Amino acid sequence: MTYDPVIRVRRFNRAVTTEVGALDTSFLGRGRSLGAARVLNSIGQGQSDVAVIRDYLGLDSGLMSRLLRSLEEEGLIETLPNPQDARRRVAKLTETGRSEFHAYEALSNTRAKTFLARHSKPEELLRAMDIIATSLRRDHIVLEEKDPRHKDARYCLSEYYGELARRFEKGFEVSLSRDPNARDMIRPRGAFLVAISDGLPIGCVGLKGSGGEAAEIKRLWVAPSARGLGLAKRLMTAAELAARELSIKLLRLDTNSALPEAQQLYLRTGWNEIERFNDDPYADTFFEKRL
Amino acid sequence: MTYDPVIRVRRFNRAVTTEVGALDTSFLGRGRSLGAARVLNSIGQGQSDVAVIRDYLGLDSGLMSRLLRSLEEEGLIETLPNPQDARRRVAKLTETGRSEFHAYEALSNTRAKTFLARHSKPEELLRAMDIIATSLRRDHIVLEEKDPRHKDARYCLSEYYGELARRFEKGFEVSLSRDPNARDMIRPRGAFLVAISDGLPIGCVGLKGSGGEAAEIKRLWVAPSARGLGLAKRLMTAAELAARELSIKLLRLDTNSALPEAQQLYLRTGWNEIERFNDDPYADTFFEKRL
DNA sequence: TGAATTATCTGACTTAAGTCAGATAAAATG
DNA sequence: CATTTTATCTGACTTAAGTCAGATAATTCA
Numbered sequence: 240m241t242y243d244p245v246i247r248v249r250r251f252n253r254a255v256t257t258e259v260g261a262l263d264t265s266f267l268g269r270g271r272s273l274g275a276a277r278v279l280n281s282i283g284q285g286q287s288d289v290a291v292i293r294d295y296l297g298l299d300s301g302l303m304s305r306l307l308r309s310l311e312e313e314g315l316i317e318t319l320p321n322p323q324d325a326r327r328r329v330a331k332l333t334e335t336g337r338s339e340f341h342a343y344e345a346l347s348n349t350r351a352k353t354f355l356a357r358h359s360k361p362e363e364l365l366r367a368m369d370i371i372a373t374s375l376r377r378d379h380i381v382l383e384e385k386d387p388r389h390k391d392a393r394y395c396l397s398e399y400y401g402e403l404a405r406r407f408e409k410g411f412e413v414s415l416s417r418d419p420n421a422r423d424m425i426r427p428r429g430a431f432l433v434a435i436s437d438g439l440p441i442g443c444v445g446l447k448g449s450g451g452e453a454a455e456i457k458r459l460w461v462a463p464s465a466r467g468l469g470l471a472k473r474l475m476t477a478a479e480l481a482a483r484e485l486s487i488k489l490l491r492l493d494t495n496s497a498l499p500e501a502q503q504l505y506l507r508t509g510w511n512e513i514e515r516f517n518d519d520p521y522a523d524t525f526f527e528k529r530l
Numbered sequence: 531m532t533y534d535p536v537i538r539v540r541r542f543n544r545a546v547t548t549e550v551g552a553l554d555t556s557f558l559g560r561g562r563s564l565g566a567a568r569v570l571n572s573i574g575q576g577q578s579d580v581a582v583i584r585d586y587l588g589l590d591s592g593l594m595s596r597l598l599r600s601l602e603e604e605g606l607i608e609t610l611p612n613p614q615d616a617r618r619r620v621a622k623l624t625e626t627g628r629s630e631f632h633a634y635e636a637l638s639n640t641r642a643k644t645f646l647a648r649h650s651k652p653e654e655l656l657r658a659m660d661i662i663a664t665s666l667r668r669d670h671i672v673l674e675e676k677d678p679r680h681k682d683a684r685y686c687l688s689e690y691y692g693e694l695a696r697r698f699e700k701g702f703e704v705s706l707s708r709d710p711n712a713r714d715m716i717r718p719r720g721a722f723l724v725a726i727s728d729g730l731p732i733g734c735v736g737l738k739g740s741g742g743e744a745a746e747i748k749r750l751w752v753a754p755s756a757r758g759l760g761l762a763k764r765l766m767t768a769a770e771l772a773a774r775e776l777s778i779k780l781l782r783l784d785t786n787s788a789l790p791e792a793q794q795l796y797l798r799t800g801w802n803e804i805e806r807f808n809d810d811p812y813a814d815t816f817f818e819k820r821l
Numbered sequence: 822t823g824a825a826t827t828a829t830c831t832g833a834c835t836t837a838a839g840t841c842a843g844a845t846a847a848a849a850t851g
Numbered sequence: 852c853a854t855t856t857t858a859t860c861t862g863a864c865t866t867a868a869g870t871c872a873g874a875t876a877a878t879t880c881a
Contacts, residue, residue, distance in 0.1 A: 240684070240685055240688040240689070242685065242730060242731075244642070244643075244646055244652065244656055245639050245642045245643060246729065246730070247656050247659060247660060247663075247730065248642035248645060248646060248656070248659060249638055249639075249642055250659075250660075250663050250727075250728050250729060250730055251659035251660070251662065251663040252550055252638075252642070253663075253728065254662070254663035254666040254667050254728060255546045255550050255662070255663070255666065256550060256551070257666075257667075258666040258667065259543055259546050259547060259550075259666070260547070260551075262543055262547070347540055347543070348536050348540075351535070351536045351539035351540055351543070352535075352536060354539060354665075355535055355536075355539060357665075357668070358665055358758050358759070359758040359759075359760075360757065360758035361535065363661060363757075363758065364661060364662070364665055364758075365535055365538050365539070366658070367657070367658035367659075367661040367662050368538060368539060368541075368542035368658075368662060369538060369542075370654060370655060370658040371542065371545070371546070371655070371658050371659060371662065372538075372541050372542040372544075372545035372546070374645075374648075374649055374655055375545045375546065375548075375549040375550070375645075376545050376548075376549065377648070393531070394531055394533060397531040398531070436541075437541050437544060437545060438537065438541060439533060439537070439538065439541055440533075466651065466654075467649050467650035467651040467654065468649070468650075469650075
């Protein structure tokens with residue numbers, strides 16, 4: 240017996256519009272209109288190009304101009320012409336502006352902490368928030384090529400290892416696996432892709448090249464909160480594209496039968512099962528694909 | 531390695547304010563201001579007392595009056611004095627108003643359905659939404675005494691049985707358990723309490739009386755999405771209060787060691803373990819509490 | 822019964838937000 | 852170089868939302 244899904248979604252919508260909506264209005268406590276606060280926050284977040292901010296916040300150019308003027312009069316920002324194109328303007332925080340921006344940040348952070356602290360299982364709550372935020376913003380997930388030693392890449396890899404340890408009967412120990420050398424997953428030999436949803440890394444895949452015409456796909460991982468959105472397929476397609484760019488003709492990969500979703504994906508996307516081609520103790524199934 | 535919780539909460543806030551916020555503005559497509567749409571919706575949901583709606587939506591009395599007038603001019607509602615108190619007014623939908631209200635409902639329902647349909651694991655998404663909505667609105671959870679045959683009670687019980695079936699090694703079959711007679715959980719013999727969060731039943735407890743001075747606590751259940759909020763304790767306290775009201779002096783209950791959270795709760799709240807007092811095949815631990 | 826309280830309404834405001842039609846100056850284009 | 856395009860700004864609007872001080876009528880209280 241399940242409760243009507245539509246009722247449950249609408250209950251969620253009501254809850255967030257009343258409660259999270261209050262967050263917006265809490266910004267009004269600092270004597271500035273919501274519009275001005277939003278512009279100040281965008282600048283504080285590192286946006287400087289006026290046109291970009293206007294576009295992001297969906298503001299009319301007249302309105303934007305006036306909001307900038309009011310922030311300038313308050314001494315929070317200064318604007319100057321863009322040196323590359325003097326028609327455009329860039330805005331940056333003054334010292335006062337920076338501290339005002341941090342006051343807004345502190346407000347948000349305190350709210351977030353309070354919300355989590357009231358729950359006795361904050362990890363559950365965060366998981367649920369990740370699922371929903373990722374799903375709501377699914378059209379804004381971007382794939383970025385990163386150094387596998389970058390913070391976001393390392394986060395994905397550590398989550399990946401943690402998941403293998405949970406799913407493999409005998410656990411997982413990276414040092415026993417064939418851990419690729421970082422340089423083999425950076426151009427020109429290979430590549431490492433991270434899927435980012437609104438700043439949070441939620442998936443990755445590595446293309447481990449050797450300089451020759453063959454390469455391996457390694458470390459395909461999608462965060463539990465991002466499953467069901469077709470992200471693994473998107474990561475694989477991007478990895479194949481990178482391989483083509485690097486003139487790679489043959490892709491191989493190894494996997495484990497404890498990860499059936501992965502095997503299904505490979506079979507559905509043109510990969511063929513082949514004989515074992517390495518001695519990785521954690522691999523028991525092997526695939527290849529010609530490009 | 532976990533990502534900064536505060537960043538994750540704030541990412542969630544951004545996602546819902548941009549995406550769910552768009553829901554609010556989508557109501558503007560019907561040529562009415564958001565304020566008027568909200569009033570119309572409140573009336574459609576069954577609120578008729580003008581003061582109650584005003585209070586719920588947090589509107590100024592002047593503004594409310596004007597919004598009602600504009601809806602009246604459109605022929606969507608009619609207002610008349612409250613027969614009990616002619617200072618107060620009640621509002622109700624006209625035939626036109628009803629169909630306009632249903633148009634708004636259809637908009638919301640379609641949005642909810644579309645959102646779920648885009649996900650390949652809607653059940654996961656709903657679970658996450660329940661967790662968050664319940665947590666956000668935790669201060670608005672109400673306990674209501676209901677007939678155990680009521681829809682909401684039956685929903686809780688079926689979820690409870692489903693959970694026992696999953697958690698007990700040998701499963702669970704209601705017919706084998708000592709299923710209480712509904713009448714024993716209705717006043718004056720007993721009571722049945724359901725916890726409701728914004729319309730969704732999320733927990734229950736039964737007080738099974740016999741007419742005498744002893745009674746049993748049965749069917750204590752809290753929805754997975756509502757765990758961590760202290761709801762079980764609140765339900766037990768309410769059940770004890772009901773027992774006192776019914777002049778019951780001794781409470782007993784049976785439970786199973788596969789439900790350790792429950793046992794911990796009983797031990798923390800003044801219950802003492804006693805000898806087996808019934809032959810329920812699913813019970814292996816027994817408690818009592820003197821009131 | 823007379824005074825105080827309460828619910829609603831009306832008119833006269835303010836404010837935030839947003840729209841729109843030029844004006845201006847810089848850059849791009851042919 | 853003249854023309855067109857682009858980014859921003861300014862002034863003159865509109866609209867939704869909300870505030871505030873009475874006015875009015877019904878109800879409650881002493």
